[in-house]
Amino acid sequence: MSARTFTPDRVNADGSTTIRMKRACNGCGQLLGDVDNRDVDKDGNLTDVRGECSFCAPIVALEAAGCRTWNLTRRNLNIVDDATDADGLFAKGYFEYVDDKLVVTGLRIGQGETRQVAKFGDWIVRHPDRTWTVHHAPEGEAADA
Incomplete structure (x- = not known):
């Protein structure tokens, strides 16, 4: 192309x-x-x-390799949380202070030192071997949708 x-x-x-x-x-x-x-x-x-x-080409390649992907948004936060739960992986909302208010800004996946944080606009990837990774949005590109 x-x-x-x-x-x-x-x-x-x-x-x-x-x-x-x-x-x-x-x-x-x-x-x-x-x-x-x-x-x-x-x-x-x-x-x-x-x-x-x-930014998105690696996601397309992961999908072609059999991965399930989600672009994390406020609307699908619970759907992704449920998917991690179905794999026996702990996840919960990730909260930060924004304009002096504590608000959810993403999803924390896993526990302890191996936990990952996905912010709105990041891609969450479930690999065929049931491992999970986060493909972070470029700085300043995070979606709030």
């Missing part, structure tokens, strides 16, 4: 701005470059471009 062009915005003589529509990764939202023909399939649906994203 060829690299995408990334056309910068251009300010015109009349003060208006000409832009080229950009494609964002459907995994993490990172801008990948200009929209082109590969972004829509024959039925008009947006294609999965996570494989083009430097």
Whole structure:
């Protein structure tokens, strides 16, 4: 697959701005470059471009290898917690102070020194051998959804 062009915005003589529509990764939202023909399939649906994203490409490879993945959000926190429980692995919400309030910001998986913390926006990976790992979002990219 060829690299995408990334056309910068251009300010015109009349003060208006000409832009080229950009494609964002459907995994993490990172801008990948200009929209082109590969972004829509024959039925008009947006294609999965996570494989083009430097952050999400390893997740795509893990899924192809049989791993189950979750992009951790507030909405699926309990679903991921239940999945870890089903594997006999302890998990609970991870809390931090934000603006002087104690709020849940992710999920703590495991106990003791081997525990891992996944924040909202990180990918949680369940490997076929029932081990669990966290693929952390790039700094400043964490989702709050």
